[in-house]
Amino acid sequence: MPPAHPFDDDKLREECGVFGVVGVADAASFVALGLHALQHRGQEAGGIVTHDAETGFNQARRIGLVRDNFTSPEMMARLPGPIGIGHVRYSTTGSKGQTAIRDVQPFFGEFAMGGAAIAHNGNITNALQLRRELIERGSIFQSSSDSECIIHLMARSMGRNIPDRMEEALRKVEGAFSIVAMTRTKLLGCRDPLGVRPLVLGKIGDGWALASETCALDIIGAEFVREVKPGEMVVITAEKGVESHFPFRPNRSRFCIFEHVYFSRPDSILGGRSVYETRENIGRELAKEAPVEADLVCPVPDSGTPAAIGYALESGIPYAMGIIRNQYMGRTFIEPTEQIRNMGVRLKLNVNRALIKGKRVILVDDSVVRGTTSRKIKEMILDAGAAEVHFRIASPPTAWPCFYGVDTPQREKLLAATMSEEEMREHLEVDSLKFISLDGLYRAVGEAQGRDDNAPAYCDACFSGEYPVAPSDMMEQGFQAKTAAE
Template identity: 60%
Template sequence: MNFTDPLRDLDGDKLREECGVFGLIGAMDAAAICALGLHALQHRGQEAVGITSFDGSEFFSHKGLGHVADNFASGETIAELPGMMAAGHVRYSTTGGSGFRNVQPLYADLATGGFAVAHNGNISNGGQLRADLVRKGAIFQSTSDTEVIIHLVATSRYPTLLDRFVDALRLVEGAYSLICMTPEGMIACRDPLGIRPLVMGKLGDATVFASETVALDVVGAEFVRAVEPGELLQIDFDGNVRSHHPFGTISPRPCIFEHVYFSRPDSILNKRSVYESRKQIGVQLAIEAMADADLVVPVPDSGVPAAIGFSQQSGIPFELGIIRSHYVGRTFIQPSEGARHSSVKRKHNANRLLVEGKRIVLIDDSIVRGTTSLKIVQMMRDAGAKEVHFRVASPPTGYGCYYGVDTPERSKLLAGRMDVDAMCEFIQADSLAFVSIDGLYRAVGHEQRNNACPQYCDACFTGDYPTRLTDLAARADHPAFDRPANKVA
């Protein structure tokens, strides 16, 4: 979501989803409903939140650093956001930094009127586009690549806002789910590959959009359908919905890591229960990499569904051998290094009397840098575990993501510089195994990965990027280019 150097060193030992979006049109108290929806998406970004509303004549915004509850618990704050249309955004900052100026939705006064945009994803040619716009005299107020979209819309020569918007998006590479507000209504769209998720629902007469179905559930909206890859939806204040497909037909490649980790387990993604997909990943792990052990122990909370599946398939009892403190936020999403390391120490504790003397199968969703995995293995040994076998509910994460997920450069990824045996030695486990890429695909409903035309974006595992990485091409010596990217027409 933000532009500077996409390869800077990033702290953390989990892949980080950058943001979540929520918007609705046609509801009284739209801002209050939006705040509730964003609260359900808090797991997608905990550093900053913003809501913009429109009352028929004027746009209003409130933004802040921290959680939704920190900024929108007050009725007075909600009262400052009148109107029957609102859009909001929760974010985790990455390459653009955590400055207040990057908090979304971003707003600008265009020739066609006010224009507010909330964006989940990343524009992989945002740097090039930004440089071109600056050379032509554009003045940027943020370091977010989302602002590039606003400038492209503003400078398009097409007569209508819709045509200007489409013209702008034709210049954009990468991933985006967008919720935009204009004086005429709301626009929602996904990139042609559908990399980032976006769903549509109904709440009475109101039309609602969200990154995940769980947000619809929480506000009491009925799920209608997913916004299709490459689809652009216009909704006016009378509730009329018009669908456009300006980018032609391209085989979609939604992010497979939404099934592994990003989405809440109570969401539905591509007509599949995320929880069930994660259980099935555990089943595949047990089929592919059984361990002779006494207990299956999840690394909470993200490893729990896969551990249940592993236990059910293997017959090894499932137990909570690690207890998580729920008064500590998702460790990786804390912005400062000091806060992150402090949280790691306070977040997990071994259930000592349970694991002592036992052979343990530890189940986690991924290994990124490996530092957390090392600490968890050591925690089990300190608690008296006889053996510790580590199983991972995703293939080795060996490549960076440039589509809206905050990952370290490849040299900082454990799988980017070690094979599985070396990784096992690094985390000091008795054995280590990952689910295969085909096993992951089976868990989410496919027989295997179609190597000629993959059904998902899985570049973090395979290096098979579905779009050009224009900004990264300036550093073509970077290991991300070990494999050529597929071209998108």
């Protein structure tokens, strides 16, 4: 199966999305709706597990989109019960490209005190080490996913119940994770000690919900209660409500700043802030830092739109939809043969020629990774008769790979890892190219003084090269993390 956007390999791939409910009738339908709202976080595959008093645990894991797999009455009837969890996946570890059904979450395990299912967003940075140790002790792995390590660690725990076992297992795990899990009666949620990946708590009637983003609560009519705190585990039952545990030592939060830039939906709330408003603020900061004389501000749709609006408002230059996105360009539209691939982004984006011709155009995009798509878009704009093309990027240069649940190219394939800003401008062949500064990005997300280099408030490793959790497995394979001298 081709990737979600087979003609665009120039974006960081979203991680995964998790969702769970307890204390509702027909939990599977709520989970399917929640996963549909989180589809932007993973389009390769999805799965749902529920529990019913009569039929026990029920599960379905499928390749493809939620709408294609979890909408039929027949499918939903096979997933009865008042409690359920689900997961949408983009492969960041394990198999790439061709998703194997064995890697689709949630994973299920049968323990002495009953069954449990678990779904994980993020990446375990010591998974290879853990897998080796577990296999040496007799564990048999069924998937290539790092998430399965948690199930095996729980199986070996001597905890009195499943929440205790999950706590013990997670203390052995390094990296970034937001987890939803379930037993026959309990819904569990947990974030890593640094809170790198998001997880929110909601209330729906007499029941409760956990989700990667607030937009998934909105779709089921749930009230947003709060974010699960970094290092917190919540244990939720229909009868007792939410119990909070803190299995890890307190630590300073390092939430992923790229969630504000790109990953999260613009209608979600992060850290009490509207993602849309934050992205508009990013555009305003960018206009202050990198002004240029031009006739139009145009977003690279759709991810560049809020920042482009902010840039236009701050600069006073008119905002215009100079590029139109084909909303129906899906993965099954046409087999991506070499001839079709050569059409590049034209299958997905088209220039509004009448608007662009003769104009000096500012193109606002969220990021530049390899630079391949940026060059194609620039060519399309010039072919349409633009007088000048100026790129403004709503994030700092992406010069380092992410090891916390985001699929990024090897460092040498990142344009900013091998070129200066001026060299990138020459490579892209545009009139000007400017990225927002790291301080400017911090100001846009609410840090008025910019980035505190001694105690950064966010994980910004993809920009700074400063990894808050050592990428143990990758360093074992020879990856050179940034040193203090750099």
